[in-house]
Amino acid sequence: MIFDIANETLPREDLEALQLRRLQALVERVYHLVPFYRRRLDEAGVKPEDIRSLADLEQLPFTTKQDIRDNYPFGLFAVPMEQIVRIHASSGTTGKPTPVAYTQRDLNTWADLMARTLAAAGVHRGDIVHIAYGYGLFTGGLGFHYGVERLGAAVIPVSGGQTRRQIMLIQDFGPTVLCCTPSFALYLAEVAQEMGVDFRQTKLRVGIFGAEPWSEAMRTEIEARLHLDALDIYGLSEIIGPGVAVECIEAKHGLHLFEDHFLPEIIDPVTLKRLPPGELGELVITTLTKEAFPLIRYRTRDITAIDYAPCICGRTIARIRRIQGRSDDMLIIRGVNVFPSQIEAVLMEIPGVAPHYQLIVDRQGALDTLEVAVEVDEATFSDEVKGLQALAKRIESRIKDYLSVSVKVRLVEPRSIPRSEGKAQRVVDKRKLSA
C-alpha cells in the first residue's frame, strides 16, 4: 500500500520542480538564520539566489558530523527554542552525543514519513505493531511510535530489553508487526527457542529492521527463524531518524528514499565528485523540509548506490541499495576504491568460509598490496594441501572478478583474527604505520 500516493508516485519532472523549490527556500532560510551556514556559503562564494537548478546543489559546501560537534550543543538549530518541541540525540559513541531538534511541523513530517514507511512494509489499520527499538534520546522508538499512530495501527511500546517478557507479549498480545534491530530479532529467535516458543504459532507477519547494517544472508536467516517478511529500513538522527528510506514488501529490492523531503546524492568519498546512478559511493543528503535542524549536503558516511528506475510497487521515488559499509573504512588499493564490506560480501558467498577476516594493506616498493586473512573452519578444511590452495585461489579470483583488485588470500586458524565487543578491526593499513 502507498500511504501518500501524491508524493510517492510523482513524475520525476514534478518531483524535481518540488525539490528545487524546497531547496531554494532552504538555502535562503539557513543563510539568514544559521551563522554557520552563512559563513560556509560566503566562504564558498555562493549566495542563495545562485541556486537556480538542482545541479547548482553542487556549489554548496558539505556538512559533516564534525561540523555538528563543533557547534555543540545547539549551534546549528535554525529556529528559536520557543519553536522547538523535541530534542533527540545520537548515541555519541565517540564522545558527546549529537543533539538534533524538531518543531511541531517537523514531528508531523516525521510521523507522515514513518506512516509511509510502515505502509510500504505492508502495515495497515488493524495491525498491532510491537516496537522493540529503544525509547528515549535514540530516535528509533518514538519515531516508529508516532508513525504507527499516524497510520492508525495499534502500538505496543515495549522498547528494548526484557527479552523473555517480550516473547510473552508477542504470544499473548498477538502483534502482527515487529520493529527492532536485526540482531535483536535473531536474539528473540534464540530466546524463544529456549522457551520452547515457535514463531509459527505467533501472529507476526512483517518485521522492519534497521539501525545497524545487515546482509541479505541475515535476511534469509531472520525470515526462516521468525517466519515473517523481513524488510530493511534506513535513517539517521541527523537527517530525521528512521523513515528516510525503506524497502517495499512488493519488491524487497532497494530502499525507497523519500526524495520529496531528502535530496540524495552519491559522491566519491575521496574526490567528493558526484557519481552516476548505480555506482557505489557515499550517500549525501540535503534535508528539504526540516525546520529546526536542517542540513545541507550532509555526508552520511554510509556507502550505497542509487537507482532512479520506477519500482514494481508503483513508487517513482529513487531506491538506495542496502548500506554496504562506511566511507571511513574505505581503502584505496592501486587507485581502486575498496570497501571491506565488498570483500565481506564476496567471502559470504563462498560456502563454508567463516565471516571472520582481516585486510592487511602494505606497500612493496611503489605498489600497494592487499592481503586477505581468512579463517579456515571445519567446513572448508581439507587435509590435502591442494584442496586448501584451491580454496585460497578461488577466493582470490572471486575478489578479482568483483573488485578488479588482485589480492593474496592467506588462510589462518580459527579465532586467530582478533575479536572485539564493538566494531571489528577489519583493516590493518601498514602504509599508514610506516608513513
Added chain:
Amino acid sequence: MKVEQISVFLENKAGRLAEVTRVLGEAGVNIRALSLADTTDFGILRLIVDNYALARDVLKSKGFTVGKTEVVAIEVPDRPGGLASVLDILAKAGINVEYMYAFVQHSGKNAVIIFRFDNLDEAIALLQQAGIHIYKGEEVYKL
C-alpha cells in the same frame, strides 16, 4: 579396513606444532604416526592416534580446526622393491595416491605405510585381491 586419521590445520608460526603435541600429551593421547605437509602459509598435520574421539575433542576445545579422513594402513614387505610392488598394483588400476607416510613399528619384520587414495574402496578391494595385508583400524591404534 579403514583407519581414522585426524588432520589439523596449522598456521606457519612458531609453537603451533608444539601446542598440538602438548594438548594431546596432557589429555593422555598417544600419537601412533604423523606427517606434516607444509606450504609457505600453512601446514596440515596428519595424525593416527590411539584415541581419535578424545584427540578431536581436546584439539577442538583449544580452537584448532580438525578434520577426519579415512586412510588405509598397509603392511609392505620390508625388502627392496616391496613398496614398488604395492604401488604397481594401484598404478595399473589408475588409482592415485594423494599422500602417504610410514608408520613407526616396534616389532615385526614388515613396514606399515599409511595411504590416502582418491578412491578408497576400490583401492582396498584391489589390494585385498593381490593378497596384501591391510590392517584394521583397531589394530593400528594399538600397534
